[in-house]
Amino acid sequence: MIRSRVEHVFADQKSQTGLFVRTFDITRATMRIGLANIVYNMRRFLFLEPINASA
Structure with missing residues (x-):
């Protein structure tokens, strides 16, 4: 359901x-x-792409 994919974005922003x-x-x-x-x-990106400390 497409509606449910968008609702969490608005809930998070609010x-x-x-x-x-x-x-x-x-x-x-x-x-x-x-x-x-x-x-x-930006918050989603940092959550989904962990930063490698060994770099």
């Missing part, structure tokens, strides 16, 4: 980053959502 967009300016809202997406993607 709970971890406290994402609550309340602004009159669409540019600021877009920027805030975009930054929350970048943070989520």
